[in-house]
Amino acid sequence: MSAGMVMSNFSLKQGHCLELKGIIPKDAKSFAINLGKDSSNYVIHFNPRFDHHGDTNKIICNSKEENHWGKEQRENAFPFQQGAETTICFEYQADHLKVKLSDGKEFNFPIRMPLDTITFLTMDGIELKSFSLH
């Protein structure tokens, strides 16, 4: 399993997108991408599950404030394959994040805690290939 990657030397400002390309391990049960302020405060926990916690081929999103999880949001779109590369864009807007998937599908996730810029990223269970801000 890919060890967790942490990045904190960037600023995703409102109106801009963060594009991440990553390789999903062949044996992945799930992977997670977290964006926010620090390890206790995520504006989004993006957690595609192949087979984990009773979820099969579902994206689970949530927020975390001072280490407390919020309400989960489940998405049915699931353009992920174990062993393959994927590209995900996170567009930061004032009251939501627009998440754009590699098959062109997209969904919104509400911003539940105000944050001027997103400066913290962790990736678990997926190997980062490229990171770009637009």
Ligand SMILES: CCCO[C@@H]1O[C@H](CO)[C@@H](O[C@@H]2O[C@H](CO)[C@H](O)[C@H](OCc3cn(Cc4ccccc4)nn3)[C@H]2O)[C@H](O)[C@H]1NC(C)=O
């Ligand atoms: C019905 C009563 C039980 O509800 C279940 O409660 C579980 C425990 O709270 C929920 O699972 C948690 O959901 C959170 C989001 O709401 C996070 O996804 C929790 O995982 C955090 C986490 C990250 N990591 C690192 C990681 C992630 C992926 C791959 C490798 C390492 N390890 N644990 C994950 O353990 C799970 O989503 C929830 N299921 C439902 C249907 O609500």
